[in-house]
Amino acid sequence: MNYILYAVPFFFGLIALELLLDRWRGLSTYRFSDAINSLSAGVLSTTVGLLTKVVGVFAYTVAWQHVALFELSASSLWVWLFAFVFYDFCYYWNHRLGHERNVLWAAHSVHHQSEEYNLSTALRQTSSGFLFGWIFYLPMAVAGVPPLVFLTVAALNLLYQFWVHTRHIPKLGWYEWLFITPSNHRVHHAQNAVYMDRNYGGVFIVWDRLFGTFQEELDDQPVVFGVTTPLASWNPLWANVQFYVALWRDAVRAESWWDRLRIWFMRTGWRPADVAAKYPQHKADLSQFVKFDVPLSLAQKCYAGVQFSLYVLGGTLLLGLGNDLSLAQVLLGVAWMAVGLYVLGVWLENRPSAKRLEVLRLLLNLPAAWLAVQLGLLASQPLLWTLLLGYSLLSLGALFWTPRGENAVPA
Structure with a gap:
């Protein structure tokens, strides 16, 4: 179960x-x-x-x-x-x-x-x-x-x-x-x-x-949540690769081959001495800690919320089908989810490319659905195409109606 x-x-x-x-x-x-x-x-x-x-x-x-x-x-x-x-x-x-x-x-x-x-x-x-x-x-x-x-x-x-x-x-x-x-x-x-x-x-x-790893929550030490190297992004794909990329960059920069190998298995935060000296990392002062945020209009939030709901339903459907899916079906499902969630992250960061990527995502839904039907992931029914076309047209209309805020993350 x-x-x-x-x-x-x-x-x-x-x-x-x-x-x-x-x-x-x-x-x-x-x-x-x-x-x-x-x-x-x-x-x-x-x-x-x-x-x-x-x-x-x-x-x-x-x-x-x-x-x-x-x-x-x-x-x-x-x-x-x-x-x-x-x-x-x-x-x-x-x-x-x-x-x-x-x-x-x-x-x-x-x-x-x-x-x-x-x-x-x-x-x-x-x-x-x-x-x-x-x-x-x-x-x-x-x-x-x-x-x-x-x-x-x-x-x-x-x-x-x-x-x-x-x-x-x-x-x-x-x-x-x-x-x-x-x-x-x-x-x-x-x-x-x-x-x-x-x-x-x-x-x-x-x-x-x-x-010996227990620590009680202290009344005089309010918790500051997060990590000491902030993600500073709303993109779930970047969230999953951020620290791997940081390790890879340090490994490439290291002069010693031994350091390039052992950095992966050393204690968290360890960096080769030559890399740390040349590329220092500065930790934020928690007394002046500011949470990452990108202001969005109510319309932008509503659009993102509706689109994300679709991906929750899609993910739940895939999870429910589980072991009954073929490898090709799972690959298609993973690709569809990854692309959509990536574009959603770009939207939440209010980047200049957000609307262009969202248009592309909506246009790709039709060929993705056709491929899903060919693979047996979805049933070929007129209602399916009617709903998909209606959703895409409504989303495109809402997309162009939704204004882009001024406080955006640069490209």
């Missing part, structure tokens, strides 16, 4: 509830473009996951079949409880090293780039975590945890983490000693020096207490 798919309506329902709480309590924990960017990263991640999840599943299954030390039964309750705790232990180390090693942080940093903290941040996930993440869970295969149990507890672990991404819930007393809570996870998303690289557990905070 795809638990994430069935949870999607609850995710958006709780986001709506949090927005109402914001208004009721006079808080402002959401910004339009930031939330759309976080959700776009999540939609892209689940779509790309249709291609990449096979890496981890295949590696886990092979290890379980050939090197498992025990035969654990999926019909035993204690196996499920053991697997749930064991998974969080493995997640702790995956998560911790994801902060402590350059190449792993390149993937995980996507989740931390938002400068807000709300339930949309929980859905902000990487599209490249599949590269190394599967390695950390092989001990579960060796212990004999069946793949079905592993996949289920992985989904439950991820679902638990959703609710802790909020600023509306205070400390929870004794619960803070055993479990991850909104308070101790707010610490995890901070860029304050006192809070950085702390509280890695997914469900249980006990691992952090055992291994």
Whole structure:
């Protein structure tokens, strides 16, 4: 069962509830473009996951079949409880090293780039975590945890983490000693020096207490959310490659071949001495921290919101079809989602090329739909073409009616 798919309506329902709480309590924990960017990263991640999840599943299954030390039964309750705790232990180390090693942080940093903290941040996930993440869970295969149990507890672990991404819930007393809570996870998303690289557990905070990575949220140290090297973009594709590009640039600039190789696996933030001297990086003063933003008109926001809703529906459809899709169908779906979300990011940044790219995207919808029909992803029905043509014409009309704001990001 795809638990994430069935949870999607609850995710958006709780986001709506949090927005109402914001208004009721006079808080402002959401910004339009930031939330759309976080959700776009999540939609892209689940779509790309249709291609990449096979890496981890295949590696886990092979290890379980050939090197498992025990035969654990999926019909035993204690196996499920053991697997749930064991998974969080493995997640702790995956998560911790994801902060402590350059190449792993390149993937995980996507989740931390938002400068807000709300339930949309929980859905902000990487599209490249599949590269190394599967390695950390092989001990579960060796212990004999069946793949079905592993996949289920992985989904439950991820679902638990959703609710802790909020600023509306205070400390929870004794619960803070055993479990991850909104308070101790707010610490995890901070860029304050006192809070950085702390509280890695997914469900249980006990691992952090055992291994010395726990930090309590302090009343006199308000959390500043985000990363010390800001993304400064609303583009989910750039969000996923930003730190990889930074590492590559430093590797190319380094004079030593040894430095070019080891930079990827050194502690996060490590740079070759010659590169650091020639290309210094300046960290922002948190006392003067200014969140990245590009002002948009209400019309621009409405247009972006409507277009993004289409991609949420498309991503949900692809996730629902899941294993029934052929490789060609998945590739088409991923390409359609990536192009659309990229153009949406350009729109949110109010770049001069935004309208031209949006026209191109709308024009490409028709050949993309035709190809989807040929591949069997969509049924060939007159209603489909009528709706698609109507949507494209209405969008083009709204596009040219929507004025471009003055405060735009330059080309």
